[in-house]
Amino acid sequence: MNASETVRQMGSPVVEFEHVTKVYDDGTLGLENASTVIREGEFVFLVGPTGCGKSTFIRLMMKEFDATEGHLYIAGRDITHMDRDRIPFLRRNIGAVFQDFKLLPNRTVYDNVAYSLLVTGASRAEIRQKVPHSLRLVGLSTKLHNYPDQLSGGEQQRVSIARAFVNHPPLLICDEPTGNLDPETSLGIMQLIYRINRTGTTVVVATHDKQMVDRMRRRVIELKDSHIVRDERAAQYTQEFAAIDDTHQSVDAA
Amino acid sequence: MNFRFFFSEALRTLRRNSAPSIAAFLTVMVTTLVLGVFIPITNIATGAANDVRSRLMVEVFISDAATKAEVAALKGKLEANQYVKSVNYVSKAEAQESLSGTLKDASELLGKNPLPASYQVTPKDPDQVDAIVQSLQSSAKTSSGKPSYVSPAIDDVQNREDQTNKILTITGGVKFAMWGLAILLVLTSALLVGNTIRLSIYARRREVEVMRMVGATSWFIRWPFVIEGVFVGAAGGLFAVLMLLIFKQTVIDPVSDKFALFAAPDTINFWGLTLILMVSAVLISALGSGMTLRRFLRV
Structure with a gap:
């Protein structure tokens, strides 16, 4: 395990912040002089109190707005002043999971996942093949035809993870994925995200669930008042999730 | 798509x-x-x-006293005018012919034809009617205040511009x-x-x-x-x-x-x-x- 973790740490950079500052139009400071590198296959927690800049950090990666200063690279490409027309294609390579799930209430579980393929121009055959596969991965094969309001919060978040992962993006960004869920359900969601990480996907999770962060002992980037105040890798990664994961042999190999 | x-x-x-x-x-x-x-x-x-507008024209009424030479000279003058497209002669008899109904009867009662001969002058452009009228008037005015004309053959010049x-x-x-x-x-x-x-x-x-x-x-x-x-x-x-x-x-x-x-x-x-x-x-x-x-x- 330690050997493979070392290899992952030496992987090519997926996200690079280079002295990035973001000032909003109304003058609010979102992020100031942030520099960090997230490498391929890493699992990174982004922590800090509300209003510390976590959302700014995430929205910069999603290219919802331009950085005011500095440079931001995704997969080696400078996206600081990216052509507007190119942004959708960047987002197709980034899976996103949010606290409020962002599911479409008038569509079934299957259609919600299929929708993200549909609007990116996937063929019918591709949709028919990928959607059930992704839903099987998150353990919702039996609820394909349910509507989101018929599911529990944890199940809804699984649908949104299935949607984010259906294209097997190299980068998965989760903004408070367990913010609306009880501790037990949260653990299940974190396990799922961890399993996705094990397939080689780089994962960034913003959370203020301190207990979860302490328990998982992954790399932590802490933000406070728009600054990165801590960026540390645990000396030894916990085996806890790996142990749990071993009892679920349905890890996706893709 | x-x-x-x-x-x-x-x-x-x-x-x-x-x-x-x-x-x-x-x-x-x-x-x-x-x-x-x-x-x-x-x-x-x-x-x-x-x-x-397309039917707009200048009517140049010819004095009954005009000599043939004067009338011919007037015609030449009109045709030489740069604004004029065509000139059509209407004789006294034709003018009477064109009257209809009671008016015709009335003119017959008179025993003689009161209508003057005229030239119907069609302008190249309806907007040039004024220019044609002005070119026919001489600068000097007669004592009665009526405009005088460039040719003695002209009795009166009329156009229907006001109505148009x-x-x-x-x-x-x-x-x-x-x-x-x-x-x-x-x-x-x-x-x-x-x-x-x-x-x-x-x-x-x-x-x-x-x-x-x-x-x-x-x-x-x-x-x-x-x-x-x-x-x-x-x-x-x-x-x-x-x-x-x-x-x-x-x-x-x-x-x-x-x-x-x-x-x-x-x-x-x-x-x-x-x-x-x-x-x-x-x-x-x-x-x-x-x-x-x-x-x-x-x-």
Whole structure:
């Protein structure tokens, strides 16, 4: 395990912040002089109190707005002043999971996942093949035809993870994925995200669930008042999730 | 391009978002109707005014006392005038012939022909009537205050310009009012279509958010809204054209024989009008959707 973790740490950079500052139009400071590198296959927690800049950090990666200063690279490409027309294609390579799930209430579980393929121009055959596969991965094969309001919060978040992962993006960004869920359900969601990480996907999770962060002992980037105040890798990664994961042999190999 | 997806999305919002769509549909319909009524009316009015203008001429009445040489010299002078297109001689007998009914009887009672011979001078351009009249007048005035003329053969010069000017002023006013009204209506329709699209953007904000998140291109997101707007416009235009067709066949066609105006050759062809109306209805709504999408759908 330690050997493979070392290899992952030496992987090519997926996200690079280079002295990035973001000032909003109304003058609010979102992020100031942030520099960090997230490498391929890493699992990174982004922590800090509300209003510390976590959302700014995430929205910069999603290219919802331009950085005011500095440079931001995704997969080696400078996206600081990216052509507007190119942004959708960047987002197709980034899976996103949010606290409020962002599911479409008038569509079934299957259609919600299929929708993200549909609007990116996937063929019918591709949709028919990928959607059930992704839903099987998150353990919702039996609820394909349910509507989101018929599911529990944890199940809804699984649908949104299935949607984010259906294209097997190299980068998965989760903004408070367990913010609306009880501790037990949260653990299940974190396990799922961890399993996705094990397939080689780089994962960034913003959370203020301190207990979860302490328990998982992954790399932590802490933000406070728009600054990165801590960026540390645990000396030894916990085996806890790996142990749990071993009892679920349905890890996706893709 | 996934047109089935775009159409089903557009129809879906039309169904769910029907109240503003109906308002926009009705406004587009009224606008198209008004355009459909006013375009032929201004056409007729302009046609009539042009007809009057084209018949505009200067009548140069020849003094009975004029010698043949003077008359011939006058003709040469008129034909040499740069503004004149043609000169037509009307003899005293022809002038009498042209009188009709009671007037003719009256002139016969007189026992002699009181009408002078004249040259009917057609200008190259109706606007040059004044120039022709002026070129025939000499600067000196006679003692009675009447203008004197360049040739002794001229008794009087008349043109019907005053009447024409009145007609032109009225048709100009009608045209101006029509265009003002049309522009106002077009703006209102465009704004209402825009408002409909704005509401449907609001109703579909979650879909739009998800589409952006998973990387749909901006035109993929816009298409359903554009289709929705154009659909509203085309439906409004179509209904207006149908109403005009019914009106034409039940009211205009039966009486068109009795009113020469309706049958005037330069009245616009109905199918041409239909084409113009449908294109403008669709353009109006496309304009409305476009403006709204630019403002409210930042993708």
